[in-house]
Amino acid sequence: MAKTKVQILETGASPAQDASPGGYKVFNRIIDWITNDRLQLLNITDRINEIVRKSGIQDGLVHLQSLHTTSAVFINEWQDALIHDVKNFFEQVVLRDQYYRHNDPEHSDCERKNADSHLRGMLMGQTLCLQVRNASVLLGTWQSIIFAEFDGPRSRSLAVQVSGI
């Protein structure tokens, strides 16, 4: 992943919605990337932890939602060799080069020929919800939060919501 340059912008900042002093709060952010490759994985763990810390929330949930169908968010170990295997798995479980109506001009006006990207995003899911404990994201020793680009290069937005007390 050495040559991957990812630009991260923080937009859409909203003040925490505080229900009552010391009570339940909701803290919303949108973070943005520009991806470089058609199939690309990004380790976004540090960025999510930073937002959780900023929220001031000690206990609750952090919810991640990619705003694009041809992307996904999930957990895995972040190791170069494994990331290579993960990409191969996506290419095997959903083939790019087979007939799809979504890629056929007779049935679809989509010019990106990205039916495989849609199926990969759907299979892995665009959302991930994790626990917040002691003011940080709960993760096991080998767990990283991974954003998957399935139809890059593109500008991508991830909505992050921290809620709790």
Add this chain to the structure above:
Amino acid sequence: MAKTKVQILETGASPAQDASPGGYKVFNRIIDWITNDRLQLLNITDRINEIVRKSGIQDGLVHLQSLHTTSAVFINEWQDALIHDVKNFFEQVVLRDQYYRHNDPEHSDCERKNADSHLRGMLMGQTLCLQVRNASVLLGTWQSIIFAEFDGPRSRSLAVQVSGI
């Protein structure tokens, strides 16, 4: 999907559980369908948005949970050509016509021969959690909420819970 007639009933309505004036609330609903085909996809986005609006909740989460193992809820673009590809993908990734113990009277008392339906539901997941922002479900431009029937025709129930402030 033109010939699909889906009946939607709203049942199990409960008043919002309001913790304190202006504070955290939980709003529960059950919505019902009668599906028409063995493998059928339904766009339920408008129904979910309607429930979120009724809840009066501005910021928080909306959680969807199908109460049936042989069904699923997920996100994808709602385009006829793609929906056709999605159905084909389910038929390819989990084959219907292979040996399953669940379909074998020697091992199972299930008469529906629906092992494939169970595996498809398990793979895609019966739950989906999305963010509520500005009193509506947060969705990207091309994101629709899709309910998948894997063993219809049947009566199906989806539990919807909106929580937040």
Add this chain to the structure above:
Amino acid sequence: MAKTKVQILETGASPAQDASPGGYKVFNRIIDWITNDRLQLLNITDRINEIVRKSGIQDGLVHLQSLHTTSAVFINEWQDALIHDVKNFFEQVVLRDQYYRHNDPEHSDCERKNADSHLRGMLMGQTLCLQVRNASVLLGTWQSIIFAEFDGPRSRSLAVQVSGI
């Protein structure tokens, strides 16, 4: 599953974080298992319901998060014949015996040769969020909560968080 002996320990108990009398609460627990097989499924429904009851929360969410990448949590019917089919499905959809860089000493220092376990965990997901209604986990008639071990035997921890009112 008759010969499976699973030891369940409850650790990391924390008092419920109570925001205000009658208000939003967060209740955290960690439960532990020692698994027996490389690929093993456990029905953890009763354990989760017990924690929800202890939490005293009537309406809200229960969030489950396995702290290990080579494991998963999901819903399915708990029937012996079907559990057999589910295991076969995992072995088919992600092959163990093919080349993976993660298993290759030239690319990886992982001695467990468990690339397949990582891919199975990633595909199924380490988290599951369910609704709490009337002080118990909302589940359909045939829905059980299943923990999947993909790289046992091992000691495993599941973080359970109940939040709501």
